[in-house]
Every structure is written in structure tokens, then in C-alpha cells.
Amino acid sequence: MRIVLLVTTLALISGPVAAQSPAPPGALTCSGCHGAAGSELPSLRGKDAATITQALLAFRSGAREATLMNRITKGFSEDELAAIAVWIEAQKDVK
Amino acid sequence: MSLTDRRQILGGLAATATVLGAPYVSAQAQPHVIVIGGGFGGATCARFLHRAGIKVTLIEENATYTSCPFSNLVIHGSREISAQQFSYDALKSEGITIVAQRAQSVDGDARRVTLNDGTTLTYDRLILSPGIDMRFDALPGYDAASAELMPHAWKAGAQTVLLRRQLEAMEDGGLVVMSVPANPYRCPPGPYERASLIAHYLKTKKPKSKLIVLDAKDQFSKQKLFQEAWANLYPDHLEYVPLAAGGKTTEVIASDKTVVTEFSRYTAAVANIIPPQQAGKIAQLAGAADRTGWCPIDPMTFESKLRPNMHVIGDAAIMGAMPKSAFAANAQAKLCAQTVAQLLRGETPAEPKLVNTCYSLVAPDYGISVAGVYRPGNGVFVDIEGAGGTSPLTAPQDVRTREAAYSNAWFGIITAEVFG
Secondary structure, X not given: OHHHHHHHHHHHHOHHHHHHXXXXXXXXXXXXXXXXXXXXXXXXXXXXXXXXXXXXXXXXXXXXXXXXXXXXXXXXXXXXXXXXXXXXXXXXXXX | OOHHHHHHHHHHHHHXXXXXXXXXXXXXXXXXXXXXXXXXXXXXXXXXXXXXXXXXXXXXXXXXEEOOOOHHHHHHXXXXXXXXXXXXXXXXXXXXXXXXXXXXXXXXXXXXXXXXXXXXXXXXXXXXXXXXXXXXXXXXOOOOOHHHXXXXXXXXXHHXXXXXXXXXXXXOOOEEEEEEOOXXXXXXXXXXXHHHXXXXXXXXXXXXXXXXXXXXXXXXXXXXXXXXXXXXXXXXXXXXXOHHHOOOEEEEEHHHOXXXXXXXXXXXXXXXXXXXXXXXHHHHXXXXXXXXXXXXXXXXXXXXXXXXXXXXOHHHEEOEOOOOOHHHHHHHHHHHHXXXXXXXXXXXXXXXXXXXXXXXXXXXXXXXXXXXXXXXXXXEEEEOOOOOEEOOOOOOHHHHHHHHHHHHHHHHHHHHHHHO
């Protein structure tokens, strides 16, 4: 949670700098399927990092049923998935 | 003030960063990136470069982009071509400079692009996202003129509509022949999705007709899933002939729509010839393509292995295990924009990971998928083992229905990200 707070705080202090800080490996791909709300594919906007991390880890372990996310999350370590989740949360106010 | 407002104001400051002396390290004026090609790769890349505060010019001669993904449903007759078409208005209103001309040549040493009206533009970094060109010298009898009789429909637009009209005009009982090339080509599972949807059209609208698929290879993407579905859904309407059974097309005769293989000749009522392909012409002219016709790149940066300061993304590039798909081009484009912005700031990009997801419809309500996760390795992108793979075989129909719905949702989301 400290990391999340740190990233959020950074984004508030210096939006453009945070927006320009590189996305962690794999993170830029997500928006190819996850966009605005109201789609069959769930939106990630407004979701906090802890919720996203929990979902990603559950897909990866098979605890949560999926058609596709189970196959994708297996390509990432737990730390990588957590970093992606933190980054997604930090994008919530960035177009 | 919202974050977005702050970004816009500070982004505006960044646009005059030379005055302030930061954040750019370039000694000359503000760095300029040119993107050639406004498809899933190029339009995405231009957008993300612009949002990163980079001065970008997108060169795209067409006012409208026509999407290949979902164009098989146009051929199937259940979707209009207008649903495939997207304008660049949203990119323009975001402030991206779009030059509606053809890039005529690239001088990599002078870092200069010449347009078809003779004007020139210089760049600090060039991004080539030209897609594919058909190789009209590769299959005897198949050239641009014969494509008007035996459409490839492998660049969406007039060719897509032509193939649909031919199928609609065909009498029930007609023979449809598809010719599929060897790898590599745009959209590896695309021919098999198309075969499925043509077979669905025949089964439901012209049941005395039949489709024969002639393939220049024995293995293809999502093969078991396609063949499982074909056996269940289209046993009387789709015959698949792999390379080993003489499926490789050796010649076509457009005047009577004859397709010749090593063992047979098929005279079709409708023939869809998907020929061998290569990187779009401007990549060849720029010197970014090798003798295979495709563009070798460094997977850390997408920079050409043949020409410095040029980056190649999407179907034109040699990406290794990562397929030539719209999803892949979009994912590469976002990463390439980030990487080029870093390079212009004098930073070193970290090792990336990329994901591909690709849905196919074997019937309008029956979707299947393949995914992959990739990292740089051996000078290309390699699969991360244990990840990716296809939808399960023998899954219940509700899984197929959900994947068809997700496929449809994906198209809406990705086209909104690129053009919306």
C-alpha cells in the first residue's frame, strides 16, 4: 500500500513526470482490451492497485476462472503483476 | 484544477521546451518524430508520442482507415464495410499533425522524408508502420489485374466488398476456392476464420455450394480448434487441403478462375487468392527491409537493424514469435512510443514484455482465441514458456459464445483507443 500511496502522491505533485515515467513491462498492452466502462470486457479505470493485483494473481493461480487472463498472467512474475496494477491505478486521471 | 488540465498546461510547456531548456537534451530544435502509416500501429504510435509531449507528424495518404479485423464478417454478409471504417478526426482534434500524402521516399542519412508533392520533412526518429503489400510477382498468374477477378481481400476495403459481392452473386451449388500462403503473412489465423465464415454463409444461404481451402502449409494457428469446429459445423461445406495433400497453389488463371496445385486444377465460381506478402513499399524504399521483404528490428527498441533512427512496428517487422496482428501492432506501437520518447530524452529503455491476444470467429456466435507473452531473445521476440496458448478444445458452447462476445468487445475498445 505504501508504494501505491507513493505513486499516487507523485502523480498529484508532478502529473507530467509521473505520466512520462515508463510503464512496467507488459502494462501498456492492457488498454488494448480494457477501455471505457460498459463493455463486455471489464474496465480497469478507477480500480485500485490492490484489487487489480488480487485479480491478476487469482487468474495466474487458476483460483479465478477466465477465458484468457489465465493464459496471459502466467507470463509474468508476482512482482511484475503488482507493478502493472500500481501503474494502472496511477493512470486513472491520465487520458 | 484536474490532473488532466495540469497535464495539458504542462504538456503545453513541454511543447516549448527548447525555450526552457528541459526536458529535451537535443541541441537543435524540439525533436521531431515522423510516423508513416496510419493503421493500428502508426495511428496508435502517433497518439502516444503526442501524449508524451513529443512533436509528431503522421503521414497517411488515406482520409479513412479500413480495418482488417472483423472484415471477414463483411465477407460473411453480416456486417457493413462502413463499420470497419475510421477517420483521423479525433487524432487531428487532439492536435496531431496529419499529412494526407504518400511518403514517396526516405533518405535515412539525411533523415528526410519526401512526399508525393515533392515537399520534404526531416525527422530525429522515424517510425515505419506501413503494413503489408501483396507480392504480385510471387504466384504465377496473380497480379494486380487478376486480383480484380480473384480478390485477395487481404487489405480491407474495395477488395473485401468485391469478394462479398461475388459470393452473393454466385448461384447455389457453386464452388468457392481459397488459396492460403506459406508463413509469414498478415494475421496467421485470418484465412481460417474467413474459411469458417464463408462456410457458414454457404451452409445457411447456399447449402448446395462448397468451399475448398488450399493451403501451402500443414500447420496453422489454432488448428485443432478450427478443425474441431469444422468437423462439427461444416462437414459438407468446407474441405481443407493441406500442403501434404497437394494444397500448395502453383499457378492461377484469372480469366476462368482456375487455381492450379501440384496435383489438381480447380475451376471456381468464386476464388479468393491470398498471395505471399512483404513489408509495405515505403519500408523497402527506406532500406529497412532485408531480402526476405520484411524488416529486421532490435526488440529492445524496435529500431531497424539496417537503418539507424528508423523504427519499424506492426506487420512489416520481423517480430519472431509475435504474430502479425492488429493487437500486436497496437501493443508494439504504445511501447515504441514510450521507447522513442525515452531515447530522445537520452534514457535507456528497460527490457520490455509484450502480449498478443487474437480472437477468431468460426461462426458468428462461436469464438476462439490464442494469446502469447513475449520477451526479447535471439534478436527477436520469443515466447515466454508456460504462458499463452489457445482456448481449450471440447469446451462447452457458452465458452465459445463468451469468446465471440469478447471478440466483439475487443474490436470496439481497440478501435476507440486508436481512432476514437
